[in-house]
Amino acid sequence: MDLIWEGIKRALHLLLTLDREVLGITILSLRVSLLATFISLVAGIGAALLLALNRFPGRRLAIALVNTGMGFPPVVVGLVVTIVLWRNGPLGFLELLYTPTAIVVAQAIIATPIIAGVSLAALQQLPADLRLQILALGASRAQMLWLIVREARLPLLAAVMAGFGGVISEVGAAIMVGGNIKGYTRVLTTATVMETSKGNFDIAIALSVILLLLAFAVNALLTHVQQRNRQR
Amino acid sequence: MRRIYAVLATVVLALATCAVLGTHAPAAAAENTLILATTTSTQDSGLLDVLIPIFEKKTGCFVKTIAVGSGQAMAMGQRGEADVLLVHSPAAEETFVADGFGLARRLVMHNDFIIVGPGADPARIRGTPSAAEAFVKIAASRALFLSRGDNSGTHAQEQRLWKAAGIEAEGQSWYQQTGLGMGQTLNVAAEKKGYTLADRGTYLALRSSLGLEILGEGDPALANIYHVIEVNAERFPKANAAAAKAFADFMVSEEVQTIIGTFGVETFGSPLFFPDAGKPE
Known part of the structure; x- marks a missing residue:
């Protein structure tokens, strides 16, 4: 137990003294995860709208696949992305493996089905004739989509939080496609794993505390937006 | 309602800024990079944290250290996914070189x-x-x-x-x-x-x-012997042969050998590795 207390003190110390390495790792974690969440947000809500508003053959299968994707093991995603991005692999010419961009790609693949799945459930919850009503009032198709998304904004923000939570805490894929390279692709989770295996448990706990604070800060912001909506 | 949009817009803007910043990779990463596949022991002991910055400063080459087991490191070398290896599995290394995946294999250090x-x-x-x-x-x-x-x-x-x-x-x-x-x-x-x-x-x-x-x-x-191996660039045109050679030369250089011999003395009272470059196997 002392170790956890030591870790918390250490985390505060690292944060207050603005330790350059830890700061760099924290900013990279935030940047990579926010970018991945943003990409997944666009792709996920897009897919959810497509599936919620259209009827086409194979739709049920597509929904089942999205729901399966919500539980995709990140290591599997990491492994496949690694093999595809190998410099002698199919997308090797992009030279993306062991870069922060590779982590974003893997994390976006992990988060997209999460956001799509939750969003889809949210959109299907809306009254079925809402769309007809909106269109009947003379809205364009783009306006109709916007109004529908707005109508479901509460659960949609929950979907974003679930997606962000999935990627900021993810370690398996991040270490495989990023390589945990110091000062370049080392994020909070991969650094925590490394410090644990080095036996630096206090630093590992300090990094965990920073990770929790970060996740809390982002979710608090999103919750704020979500609950403000609610009051109206 | 307007204020909600303002908050939403701020969030989206912040995300977009991150998106732009996120694409900014270090300049060094693009041109001259070296993929070093090595064992966890060299990273976990902290030795590479000392050596890599010196090498990067000297050569301007950006080193991507991938710390895995020796087996995985050699598997990466076999697929041309690494440029240089720092490993400690002599029997497997000899096979690796004999099969034409590696060029020069040089003794670096040992511990036990x-x-x-x-x-x-x-x-x-x-x-x-x-x-x-x-x-x-x-x-x-x-x-x-x-x-x-x-x-x-x-x-x-x-x-x-x-x-x-x-x-x-x-x-x-x-x-x-x-x-x-x-x-x-x-x-x-x-x-x-x-x-x-x-x-x-x-x-x-x-x-x-x-x-x-x-x-x-x-x-x-119980001897634990580390070698540095340059991956055969003739087999894998994408391998960075020049940087791999520079790194291997660096590891057996007098300067680095001295650092290896003194690394850990301060913290543990005895060195963690013993320099061996140039010695007979």
Whole structure:
């Protein structure tokens, strides 16, 4: 137990003294995860709208696949992305493996089905004739989509939080496609794993505390937006 | 309602800014990069944290250190996914070079493996000079033994010792494979009060938190030898041969050899690695 207390003190110390390495790792974690969440947000809500508003053959299968994707093991995603991005692999010419961009790609693949799945459930919850009503009032198709998304904004923000939570805490894929390279692709989770295996448990706990604070800060912001909506 | 949009817009804008910043990779990363596949022990001991910045400063080359087991490092080399290897699995390395995947293979340094276990020493191996004999005793008393089980250099060494002892350990109830790195395997051994084979460097770095004791050491069969191998660029045109050679030259240079010989003295009272460049194998 002392170790956890030591870790918390250490985390505060690292944060207050603005330790350059830890700061760099924290900013990279935030940047990579926010970018991945943003990409997944666009792709996920897009897919959810497509599936919620259209009827086409194979739709049920597509929904089942999205729901399966919500539980995709990140290591599997990491492994496949690694093999595809190998410099002698199919997308090797992009030279993306062991870069922060590779982590974003893997994390976006992990988060997209999460956001799509939750969003889809949210959109299907809306009254079925809402769309007809909106269109009947003379809205364009783009306006109709916007109004529908707005109508479901509460659960949609929950979907974003679930997606962000999935990627900021993810370690398996991040270490495989990023390589945990110091000062370049080392994020909070991969650094925590490394410090644990080095036996630096206090630093590992300090990094965990920073990770929790970060996740809390982002979710608090999103919750704020979500609950403000609610009051109206 | 307007204020909600303002908040939403701020969030989206912040995300978009991150998106733009996120694409900004270090300039060095684009042009001259070297992929170094190495073992966890060189990273976990902190040695590479000292050496890599010196190399990067000297050559302007950006080093991507991928710390995995020796087995995985060589598998990466075989696919041309690494430029240079720093590994410690001599038998597998010789095959690697003989099969044409690696060019120059040069001796860099050594330390040694040790057999660690609980102080109570249920298998009574303390003081046994031969490592193979100690393994025979562990097997005979069916004392718990934790294996890395991950094809790492340490795992290969352990398998050699079981072979020398004439024991088929795999599948026995007292023989458990963690599939984890050295540090984590040591932690498992400490928790379960089992024996394991470890490199001295990682053990020394973790000793204070473990409560495991060194019960077997000093047998020449426990030597842990590190080589640097340049991946054959003729086979893999994408390999950065020039940087790989520069790194291998750097590792055996007098400057680095001196650093290796003194690394860890301050923290642990004794060096973690002993420089060997230029010595006969």
